[in-house]
Amino acid sequence: MIPRVIVAGVTSSVGKTSISIAIMRALREKGYTVQGFKVGPDYIDPSYHTSITGRQSRNLDPWLMGEKGVIQSFHDASIDADLAVIEGVMGLFDGLSGKDNFASTAHIAKLLKSHVILVIDAAKAARSVAAVALGFMKFDPSIRVAGVILNNVAGDKHARYCIDALKQIKIPVLGTIKRNKEIQLQERHLGLVPTGERKELNYKAVQVADYMKEQIDIDKTIAIAKKASKLHIKTNNINKKIKAITAIALDESFNFYYADNLDILRSLGAELKFFSPVNDRHIPDADGLYIGGGFPEVLAEKLEKNSDMLSAVRKVATDGMPIYAECGGLMYLTRSITEFNGAKHNMVNLFDVDTIMDKKLTLNYTEARVVNSCVIAKNGKTIRGHEFHYSRIDDSSKDIRFAYQLKKGKGVNGSNDGLIEYNTLASYMHMHFANRNYAENFLLACKAYSKH
Structure with a gap:
């Protein structure tokens, strides 16, 4: 070893x-x-x-x-x-x-x-x-x-x-x-x-x-x-292959991905195509979209100015493409982001809520029960993750649907997380795909979309 x-x-x-x-x-x-x-x-x-x-x-x-x-x-x-x-x-x-x-x-x-x-x-x-x-x-x-x-x-x-x-x-x-x-x-x-x-x-x-x-x-x-003792490892064999193309938002604004998550998607059969919401005008041809966390507030002005990309993301979402977004990805999919200095920038506007930067840190491990089936898990499942951000969601909209009921953590409103719209799930919670069922479910949704 x-x-x-x-x-x-x-x-x-x-x-x-x-x-x-x-x-x-x-x-x-x-x-x-x-x-x-x-x-x-x-x-x-x-x-x-x-x-x-x-x-x-x-x-x-x-x-x-x-x-x-x-x-x-x-x-x-x-x-x-x-x-x-x-x-x-x-x-x-x-x-x-x-x-x-x-x-x-x-x-x-x-x-x-x-x-x-x-x-x-x-x-x-x-x-x-x-x-x-x-x-x-x-x-x-x-x-x-x-x-x-x-x-x-x-x-x-x-x-x-x-x-x-x-x-x-x-x-x-x-x-x-x-x-x-x-x-x-x-x-x-x-x-x-x-x-x-x-x-x-x-x-x-x-x-x-x-x-x-x-x-x-x-x-x-x-x-x-060199003094470390020997470890006993059981080989993890993966036989299931789900052929699907997943577009991954990766640039200076969105780069919070566990390397294991991307490797697990690949090992399950996914082809990953990377793109930049800041610099590119279009999403690659894909069956699903994964928008990780990062610092969209830092380059919010550039994200706002890239109206072609905002429209492209909104279009595939309303078309029913499976989208999984975490933290910064959630912020990007809201109506707007308001910076620490009060400057407000329009975003994708998939969810009828606004993101407001907050000087109060939210830092927790999280645990939630799925109360509305979504692209990664069915109703009744328990999910663990973590949250780490300086922002809050103005959830004044009465039409919000949540995937998660929290047992631990703050989420969007103290008791719920995981906004759902069309075939999109966007949460403050970050997850690790060590539980491969999450990744499998997402890719199965992508594969189903590719055939629609």
Whole structure:
């Protein structure tokens, strides 16, 4: 089984992504084929992994995928790699609740039998970093914390104080990253800016990785990765093939897709055709349409000006083409998007509601019961996902039909999600197709449409 290591933080915003891509960059320079992973529901951080490794990074999330789905995805993605680097989410033990480790980085470490490198922001501490590290080592002894990387170190003297303290608890220090405000990844309201949105961010990722990798002991990191225990995997055989053409909206506005989702569609027999709602005038000839999340509010003016595309999407929707849209895709299909500054832009107008950007973050795992059959699931099914956005839907229309009744999460109005119109489903909820029935149902709807 592939050598692997998890880069975990004591909290969010300690530099996990920067340190992860630095390790990936150093490994590639040593000739390793590196597979990146991100714990949790995140579309942005994996784009930095992909930029550095040249391989599509994957997500690992037990809530979305189930434990078997996590292990299977890890195996499938890393089978031809030399070493896997797995970036954690939030703090090491932060997951679905405070009761246990479910859906946390620690949960993934146990599932994948992987050792953990703990990242500590040392900016406002010295000897106390040892107390922090010791607490993480003892909180759950079954999680193997094998080393520490200190970020935001002021200088050599500060580093020496921290290292001397960590020696007392017998934990290896794999790196001390000197503070440098000029070497930082760019952020905005949903975290880092995706690399697919602006080409210069790929250069910035390399710059950050090159600065940090020189301050990390990569040989010790490799040695830790090689300690990972063997995993037992059952091969996932897919026999069903559903021939259908699916158009995928992919550009600087819409790029929140789990790579596994696209691969699963392909494995089921779909042909994927990509297009840009920002730059293209027409949708490719297809049997169905998948509009993922992203940042339509950032380029709302350009989306509005592309009236040919707005009309094209509305036309295929009213014609009954199966359309599945998530978050940013939902926003695009509403009547309008109002930016943070109050500027209002017309959108597809499939749903008689408006999207309004909101400074309040909605961030949840979600669970819903299907109350109206839709293109991905029949009435009565239970669906899990997640939501992550700074917008709200003005749902004043009395004619709204919802697919989902929420057991967990906020959705559109606090109790429902998944707007339905014609053969379109659009929700704030993002899903992972580890449960292949969702993808199968969508492709079956596409195939039926192709024959109408």
